[in-house]
Amino acid sequence: MSEKTFPFLKFHRELPREVPVPVRIVGFGEINGSYANGDAADQASRCIDCGNPYCSWSCPLGNRIPQWLKLVKEGRIEDAAALMHETNPLPEICGRVCPQDRLCEGDCTLEEGFGAVTIGAIERVVTDEALQRGWRPAVTNAPTGRRVAVVGAGPAGLAAADRLIRAGVAVDVFDRYEEVGGLLTFGIPPFKLEKSVVRQRREVLEGLGVQFNLGIEIGRDLAFATLVADYDAVFLGTGAYRYVDAGLPGRQLPGVHAALDFLIANARRLLGSARTDDGLPDLTGRRVVVLGGGDTAMDCVRTAVRLGAARVDCVYRRDEANMPGSHKEVKNARDEGVQFRFNRQPLEILGDAGGVRGVRVAETRLIADRHGRARPEPVAGSEEDLPADIVIQSFGFLPSPPDWLAAFGIATEADGRLRVGAAGLPYQTAHPKVFAGGDNVRGADLVVRAVLDGREAARSIVALLGISVRDALL
Template sequence: MSKPFSIGDTLSFIKQARNPAHKRPVDSRSHDFDEIYLDNDQDQLIKQADRCLDCGNPYCEWQCPLHNFIPNWLDMVAYGQFEQAASLMHATNPLPEICGRVCPQDRLCEQACTLNTGFGAVTIGAIEKNIADQALANNWRPDLSAVKQIRKKVAIIGAGPAGLGCAELLARNGVKAVVYDKYPEIGGLLTFGIPAFKLEKSIIAKRRVFLQDIGIEFRLNTEIGQDISIRQLQQQYDSLFLAMGTYQTVDGNLAGGQRDNVIQALDYLIGNINQQQNYQMERQYYDLKDQHVLVLGGGDTAMDCVRSAIRQQAKSVSCVYRKDEKAMPGSRTEIVNAKEEGVKFIFNQQPTEITVAGVVFDRSDFKPLKHKDKT
């Protein structure tokens, strides 16, 4: 099958400009927790995938932590072979529809794309998201008919990304996987920590159906050590895989950090999602409507907090970071989204103390070290 749009056209990356996924208008998206990115139609996916140069040395693939076969499945998409592309995505990535949404492509695969300088990187993340979504919507499943069941059982403790990835790998190799988790749904922080405007919870529900269809069993609302012991699991299974995660916040150890109006980021995000999804979990819900909100930090968790506070109709939301904007560890895309939605950013301010009246800062001026010439 020939490419529908640019048969043998080596200059398609110029003739077809980078066209990232469109976003919902700020006025509407800032008042709800629905995903902000719109789906691409098939023609758009094909055109964007066709921009890939199919580099002999695919930097995008090596910059990807999973080393996904990115140029290969982009080529399949360019030829309209969506199901084959979905199959190849799943060969290295058990959660492509989730990585397409929350992975920081702008500092990984897309940053490494040869076209990124001067022409605009291939929209790898948007293509991954849309193709994986279509696969789940069309009930695509891997062909496991040739897999021989080896009569081994593994208990996986924790239904977060690590546990789910382990379970799928075992199922693809003929091992019975049973996943335990103390929470009512799978996903770990994907479900309970990441806001729905970045990752709709229905997406994780579809992934659960997929995993159950390939033979994975889930035993939720089951706490190890309370509902069943490690010793019992050792007696019932051939192996155990521990994937509990941490669910721990990063404490800045600031004086005054224990005041009532100081909220840890993870507590805030989990409590907010529990309230939205009506999960029965012991997490306090924090309503920031009409409050002046100050978020300390510059990573993706900070962006999740400021953007959630905007949607709760906080009176003002500011993000304070101790270095300059270029040094922020969070995704550039998330920072842009936060600015569009009304978040104010304050840079080069090091928090030192939290008082009744507010936060005390020291002016900071971090500069890169200059390497001395040793010659």
């Protein structure tokens, strides 16, 4: 094997250098660095074009990864960006927030022994570079005269808007928040995804003709019936916002916070749109305990570090190997000084009307259940009290379908997920003009799968409207 034939022997897997820990924890800036000149091409040249593109199959969007890596290797940045956009309406965002170790890179042929191609980082830096050079995705169809309303400007709604506008459909997006992005803006903290990146994507979509109507809650400020009457179709990308409540005694004490409220309050503070009722606690010099082990919990612990907490503990009832979130986020949290307490189940939040004093936990041992999943079981007599001034609960989210959907015959599953595709087109609800996708259909999931749903729902809407699209867009 020669280095000429197999450049992966010459160029080892290298991610762009991240901002060093002492610098990153004093602010909220993105920790991702960029590749130096030529490094992205060298890294792209590591792809062996193995003929079985497991990476593409493991990418929910089916990105044509080997093909765009070849273009990057040849220095054809705009062509690579165009190919990325054929399958992915938000490549610079997925490149930043996808758990690549569980998706594309986890299945790269080089992963065992040589280190996977840095697919996510290349997707990110190439799209950043192309947009910075002024490249923009093309509109493929002339205006068709058809109009679609999109409810929710999260990744599902943005992806649907991108496909529809490029297919010649006029798109009005409505969101109750004051900025676009959904959880990209108000959930995922800026050290993972800088808000200027979401803002730039908003400008790209506005440049294509998408109209954003922000600060409007459908069902409160504007009736859903108006959208159904005024538009040819409606896409619902409204997310999942109902907290999972573990029912812990003491959860009503002052000093106990819900994860997303905490993150939203901090996001608003950073965006300069803080509200008096946000309730962001002052963490300076405080002991913070975060309960939960998913991506949201990792975002909370890392935010708490940056807000000046004296000590941050993460309590999770399984072991590290069974954590649901991305491994890279656990590593980042640990590098930034977070203490992990694995195999600990919270039993009670301790304190009184004056505030939180601690969390009582029990040690757990893991027993395989009949599905093979490790079920934590508390060990009798192992209770201990962890000191805490602030407790943040992060046990996940469930879909939160609004009451008014029922009046339109839109059915939900028992857990609140919107039912789609039962009859008719994929992503179509029981109302023929209404489509849905993202977390409101799947339950809390990933950005990349919300993007997939928005893209594919747009395909169904275009089919419903009888529009033919000339190129590979849909």
